[in-house]
Amino acid sequence: MPNPIDTHLGKKIREARILRGMSQSDVAQGLGMSFQQVQKYESGANRIAAGRLYEVSVLLNFPVEHFYAGFGDKIGASEQPLEPRAAQAARDLSRIRNPGKRDMIVSLIQEILRDQECTPHQQVQAMAN
Secondary structure (H helix, E strand, C coil), X not given: CCCHHHHHHHHHHHHHHHHCCCCHHHHHHHHCCCHHHHHHHHHCCCCCCHHXXXXXXXXXXXXXXXXXXXXXXXXHHCCCCCCHHHHHHHHHHHHCCCHHHHHXXXXXXXXXXXXXXXXXXXXXXXHHC
């Protein structure tokens, strides 16, 4: 039975790989290993060494801390896997070369989420201002 931290790290590696638009074979080739080994890391079946996790973070361009984020807190325990449309949107966002336009899109998403969290009364007040 996989250790919970190994399972968490594997899920985060898989998520990062998908966000970068890479296959398990791409990651395996970049790390000089078999895609089966990448599968075992992602499933939590094999424990990933600290040095190897660093190599993964460099290859996928995520800080090492990203892979530990959410472990041990309530958010991490209930974290849902990234849905395919969200992964595609993240890949598309990362392909936009203009940082100002990327920031505009992120700001728009954050604004929509803030609006969603407001009560209808708060939304009417905001529109009146």
